[in-house]
Amino acid sequence: MPKTGGYGRLVWLWLTLLVFVIDQATKFYFDNSLTMYQQIVIIPDYFSWTLAYNTGAAFSFLADAAGWQRWFFAAIAVVVSVVLVVWLKRLKPHETWLAVALALVLGGALGNLVDRVIFGHVVDFILVHWQNKWYFPAFNIADTAITCGAILLALDMFKSEKSGDKAP
Helix, strand or coil: CCCCHHHCCHHHHHHHHHHHHHHHHHHHHHHHHCCCCCEEEEECCCEEEEEEEECCCHHHCCCCCCCHHHHHHHHHHHHHHHHHHHHHHHCCCCCHHHHHHHHHHHHHHHHHHHHHHHHCCEEEEEEEEECCCEECCCECHHHHHHHHHHHHHHHHHHHHHHHCCCCC
């Protein structure tokens, strides 16, 4: 295994950058290609592209607040991002899955942070639904990366507990 020197698993920041670039490119594309709430059906009854803006957090939490939530959620994203970079730096060479998880969450957090700071809202465009009866809230690539990273973090936690490894 290659030595990482004093940089921990920061090499995985390439994945953070990839998530960030794909997230921003897709948001730019859909923001400039669709009108608000316009749907382009991809898989009838299940999957569509749509354009929605979210001024809140997950599931539009605090979206109806007076505007303070923009900076509140931006501040949280900055703090979380710094913590994730420090955590990546402190990882051991064998902690690859944990590094991947942190890099995914970091890329998603930064993607949504840029939206909040520049536009005052997060651009969402993925719509999962069942017929015309049930709709999951619209989301984006950043949200997907955060969710995948969180799942990997949980799996890594269970793996560590099962194998007897204890996180420092």
